[in-house]
Amino acid sequence: MLWARVATRCALAAGMVAGLGTAAFAETMVVRVTGPSAATYRPGSKLADGGMIALKAGDVVTLLDAKGTRTLRGPGSFSVSAPAGAAAANGVMLSALLDTKRVRRARTGAVRGNVGNTPAAPPHRPNLWMVDMDQSGTFCVADPGAVRLWRADAAKPATVRISGNNVNASATFAAGESVTAWPVAAPVKEGAAYRLSDGGRNTEVRFALLGNAAALDGVATGLIAHQCTAQLDLLVDTAALADGAARN
DSSP: HHHHHHHHHHHHHHHHHHTSSSTTOSEEEEEEEEEEETTOTTOOEETTOOOEEEEEEEOOOEEOSSSOOEEEEEEEEEESOOOOTTOOOOHHHHHHHHHHHHHHHHOOOBBBOOSSTOOOOOOOSTTTTEEEOOEEEEEEEGGGGGGEOSSSOOOOOOEEEETEEEEEEEEEETBBOOEEEEOOOOOTTTEEEEEEESSOOOEEEEEEEOOOOSSSHHHHHHHHHOHHHHHHHHHHTBBBBBBOOOOO
């Protein structure tokens, strides 16, 4: 019965992400670009499906469509549409990344250690709406009530001092906890800027409200418009197609 429930939840989550697909947008969006063609293919610009994109040597362009993200590397001429056989991005991971309700209900979580002598992979922020203690910059918010603090190293207890906008607040992590609540004494609103300090590091964040951005392309558009770079990188990497190889 337990496995049946788990399978059902995973299927529902994958289905929810799939629902962000062709019904939400029929175009492909540029989400990252470097190289000589950066002025031509700006982040946020749309490319009609079925077309071609011509890249020069040194160009690296990442596209987002209904299936996920893929990266094209020049030189060459590439199809804007993902190959028909390309596997969609991991729907369960992507759903968890974008889910504001899950963050609102989240309890603090323990970080597990290595198994044997195998080095542990660096932990990744599991949700887009968690403020990373190691990343300064603009932080986009879909639901002000769903903001949480996250840290990669949860080995020791820590108290985070939050100041700015005539606010002095604090949040605490217990040993082994990677997620904690954002204090209500520090309002999450448009333009609010705060300095976070836990005694060993200082992080500065400025909030930007996205409003109702449920669809994948809507979230990406908002992150690009407000220059929420760290969150955009996390979204692009999580949404990468299983078959990310581009063919020209």
